Amino acid sequence: MLSVKNLTKKYGEKVAVNNLSIEIAPGEIYGFIGRNGAGKTTTIKACCGIIGFDEGEITIDGVSIKENPLECKKKMAYIPDNPDLYDFLSGIKYLNFVADVYGIPKKEREERIRKYADIFELTEALAENIGSYSHGMKQKLAIISALIHSPKLMILDEPFVGLDPKATHKLKEIMNELCAQGSAIFFSTHVLEVAEKLCDKIAIIKDGKLLISGKTNEVIGSASLESVFLELEGSDV
Amino acid sequence: MFKTLLFINLKWLLVSMFSGGAKNVKKKSPAKKKITAVLIAFLAIYVIAYLMVAVCLLFSSFSSAFGKTELEWFYFALIGLTVFLFTFMGSVFSTQSIIFNAKDNELLLSMPIPTFYILSSRVILLFILDLFYALVLAIPAIGLYFYQYGFSLKMLAVYILCILLTVVFSAAVTSFFGWLIALISSKMRKGTLFQTLFSILFLAAYMLVFANLQNYITLIVSNGTQIADAFRKYLPVFRFFGTAVSGSEILSLAALAVCALIPFALSCLLISKSFIKITTSKKADKKKKYVEKELSVSSAKVALLRKEISRFFSLPMYILNCGTGIIFMLFFSAFILFKGNDMLYAFSYSASMDFESAVPVILCIVFGFCAGMCNSSAVSISLEGSKINVIRSMPIKSDDFFFAKYVSNLIIGSPALMLSVFLSSVGLKIAFADSVSVAVASFAFFALSNFINLFCNTALPRFAWSSEIVVIKQGISVLAAMLTNLATCAILFSPYFIMAERISASIYLWAVSGISLIVCIIFIRYFKTGGKTRFENMNI
Numbered sequence: 001m002l003s004v005k006n007l008t009k010k011y012g013e014k015v016a017v018n019n020l021s022i023e024i025a026p027g028e029i030y031g032f033i034g035r036n037g038a039g040k041t042t043t044i045k046a047c048c049g050i051i052g053f054d055e056g057e058i059t060i061d062g063v064s065i066k067e068n069p070l071e072c073k074k075k076m077a078y079i080p081d082n083p084d085l086y087d088f089l090s091g092i093k094y095l096n097f098v099a100d101v102y103g104i105p106k107k108e109r110e111e112r113i114r115k116y117a118d119i120f121e122l123t124e125a126l127a128e129n130i131g132s133y134s135h136g137m138k139q140k141l142a143i144i145s146a147l148i149h150s151p152k153l154m155i156l157d158e159p160f161v162g163l164d165p166k167a168t169h170k171l172k173e174i175m176n177e178l179c180a181q182g183s184a185i186f187f188s189t190h191v192l193e194v195a196e197k198l199c200d201k202i203a204i205i206k207d208g209k210l211l212i213s214g215k216t217n218e219v220i221g222s223a224s225l226e227s228v229f230l231e232l233e234g235s236d237v
Numbered sequence: 238m239f240k241t242l243l244f245i246n247l248k249w250l251l252v253s254m255f256s257g258g259a260k261n262v263k264k265k266s267p268a269k270k271k272i273t274a275v276l277i278a279f280l281a282i283y284v285i286a287y288l289m290v291a292v293c294l295l296f297s298s299f300s301s302a303f304g305k306t307e308l309e310w311f312y313f314a315l316i317g318l319t320v321f322l323f324t325f326m327g328s329v330f331s332t333q334s335i336i337f338n339a340k341d342n343e344l345l346l347s348m349p350i351p352t353f354y355i356l357s358s359r360v361i362l363l364f365i366l367d368l369f370y371a372l373v374l375a376i377p378a379i380g381l382y383f384y385q386y387g388f389s390l391k392m393l394a395v396y397i398l399c400i401l402l403t404v405v406f407s408a409a410v411t412s413f414f415g416w417l418i419a420l421i422s423s424k425m426r427k428g429t430l431f432q433t434l435f436s437i438l439f440l441a442a443y444m445l446v447f448a449n450l451q452n453y454i455t456l457i458v459s460n461g462t463q464i465a466d467a468f469r470k471y472l473p474v475f476r477f478f479g480t481a482v483s484g485s486e487i488l489s490l491a492a493l494a495v496c497a498l499i500p501f502a503l504s505c506l507l508i509s510k511s512f513i514k515i516t517t518s519k520k521a522d523k524k525k526k527y528v529e530k531e532l533s534v535s536s537a538k539v540a541l542l543r544k545e546i547s548r549f550f551s552l553p554m555y556i557l558n559c560g561t562g563i564i565f566m567l568f569f570s571a572f573i574l575f576k577g578n579d580m581l582y583a584f585s586y587s588a589s590m591d592f593e594s595a596v597p598v599i600l601c602i603v604f605g606f607c608a609g610m611c612n613s614s615a616v617s618i619s620l621e622g623s624k625i626n627v628i629r630s631m632p633i634k635s636d637d638f639f640f641a642k643y644v645s646n647l648i649i650g651s652p653a654l655m656l657s658v659f660l661s662s663v664g665l666k667i668a669f670a671d672s673v674s675v676a677v678a679s680f681a682f683f684a685l686s687n688f689i690n691l692f693c694n695t696a697l698p699r700f701a702w703s704s705e706i707v708v709i710k711q712g713i714s715v716l717a718a719m720l721t722n723l724a725t726c727a728i729l730f731s732p733y734f735i736m737a738e739r740i741s742a743s744i745y746l747w748a749v750s751g752i753s754l755i756v757c758i759i760f761i762r763y764f765k766t767g768g769k770t771r772f773e774n775m776n777i
Contacts, residue, residue: 048629070632070634073631080623080627085627089547092527092532096532097544100537101632102631103537105534106532106534110531124526124527126527127525127527
């Protein structure tokens with residue numbers, strides 16, 4: 001579903017992502033781990049077509065993000081690390097706006113908004129302006145907006161930040177549900193326990209370079225993800 | 238600690254004005270950097286020179302009437318008053334955003350920093366902003382005086398001190414008003430509505446003064462003695478200013494210092510007492526109950542357009558700054574409706590040319606200037622801020638993105654423009670065919686100026702800001718667009734006055750409409766090519 005081959009992204013002289021390659025198949029949950037400034041968000045933004053890149057190739061469902069960004073974007077959803085949404089719109093107007101952008105038929109959008117707003121207990125707040133929402137509520141709204149068009153690929157940057165335990169649990173359930181339906185999920189996180197339990201595959205990145213990637217059980221073996229991560233972080237690339 | 242805070246505030250102001258905050262920007266070549274620097278320098282010089290010439294024109298009547306007379310102090314008192322009013326109007330709304338609505342208030346309050354330091358650093362930032370506004374007035378006003386009556390170092394030194402003290406006084410009054418607006422807004426459910434109404438009232442008062450400026454100047458010049466007496470009795474601050482500069486009186490200077498510093502200290506004290514309460518208060522909005530209704534379905538293009546219009550009407554400062562042209566044109570046309578014939582008669586009598594036949598072109602110039610100040614599209618891209626990443630991750634075509642920014646401004650401004658054309662045509666009894674040409678040419682220019690706005694914001698987007706108000710009020714794209722629009726308006730319409738004897742106003746306006754249309758087509762072509770590339774590089 002998502003194929004990143006030899007991705008290199010530079011900011012001036014600084015190499016933010018260096019020759020990175022990952023493959024995510026339909027039905028997989030792929031965790032992306034690394035310390036702050038490792039290059040996770042840059043990789044994610046490149047995959048979403050937000051920023052360009054210097055070398056390599058990114059394809060979504062076989063379509064190149066460079067050559068046909070709109071086709072790629074129709075198939076995916078992105079949740080940024082900071083849910084800064086349009087404060088002047090109400091929750092429902094924002095969701096309807098997103099549904100309009102993705103061209104979701106009326107009946108489907110109404111059903112999905114009802115379903116996910118109920119799951120995340122946001123229904124009552126939908127008439128309120130987003131400006132009055134807490135960080136967690138904004139995060140929930142961003143998640144609902146990402147789910148509204150049933151994306152084939154979900155790319156999430158730190159999705160669990162700001163969510164309460166119940167919403168975190170619900171999001172994990174939804175992620176599993178989506179994968180069971182054939183979608184793929186690529187997300188960055190610092191919560192190693194979640195990544196260890198939730199992800200089919202894991203990649204660890206340091207200073208823009210991929211340290212290790214593969215099936216979760218193969219990456220961590222008999223150890224914990226935390227110990228593997230700390231050991232790799234301590235090593236020189 | 239205090240110095241660091243002040244430095245951060247200053248840096249924030251500069252970043253909001255000039256830095257885009259985008260990381261994915263290819264390094265500019267030295268040649269391109271030079272061109273950008275030269276353009277910005279040219280823009281700055283153009284604005285400052287324009288304002289200074291306007292100030293010289295304003296003060297030349299006063300200087301000739303009162304300079305080297307017993308009312309000389311009154312000339313300087315008028316400078317003091319104008320500096321105060323100019324700085325007050327320029328920063329009263331920024332005060333609220335800089336002091337109370339700054340996004341980092343809660344962060345700073347959570348740190349072991351005395352509230353007084355946070356406040357002082359912000360008030361000094363305001364002082365610097367006010368000082369900038371003040372210098373634009375103060376330099377030409379004193380320059381004019383020295384040019385006419387000779388230079389005096391002593392007078393210059395006292396003048397500089399008096400200007401600084403007036404700015405302190407202005408900062409005190411603006412801080413107080415900013416505090417008052419913030420306090421009322423924090424206690425009201427419809428705080429935004431209150432701010433919008435207050436802003437419109439404020440603008441109306443400003444326009445009233447502006448529209449009658451010539452009358453006021455004549456009144457002041459012809460009744461100098463009486464008005465000077467009134468200043469002496471009721472406006473001691475400016476009397477002290479005047480007497481301190483004209484007579485180099487130390488006592489007046491000391492009195493001015495007391496008048497400026499005490500209100501400043503009181504204002505700071507007042508704000509510091511309620512700063513935490515206002516900045517951390519949650520408005521007592523009544524919870525709206527969500528009732529599920531049928532959702533409307535529209536295309537991405539329409540959804541984006543609707544979003545833009547919602548944004549415009551949600552922010553009072555956005556309406557006030559980018560809708561000024563609408564208020565100006567409505568005000569002007571209402572004036573024409575009631576006083577049009579008198580004005581036409583007066584001008585026809587005094588003008589050397591056939592004024593009546595030039596009326597359609599003059600109307601287009603006025604509406605053109607006003608349309609140039611209806612410029613939400615000059616900042617709407619910057620206002621996306623960090624949301625630009627979400628927009629870029631969605632399947633949104635660059636065409637649709639630009640369409641929404643462009644058409645929203647057209648929708649906001651066009652009804653007022655057409656109504657103004659209609660009222661003016663009725664007021665001046667313009668023939669139907671001429672009225673149609675005025676309407677078409679005004680609209681064509683508005684369409685063109687809207688492309689100029691969008692182009693400026695596409696070329697100079699600013700996504701890294703901590704307050705929307707700063708990017709609206711001080712963003713370089715808005716200034717660039719406004720000045721380009723004014724220049725374009727002059728270039729398009731003024732040649733008529735050279736060829737007035739050979740061409741009718743109506744034909745000339747149709748020709749201008751045609752030229753505007755051609756330039757619009759060139760812009761459309763740009764937004765489909767170069768603009769598209771720019772859009773694809775927008776991120777933060």
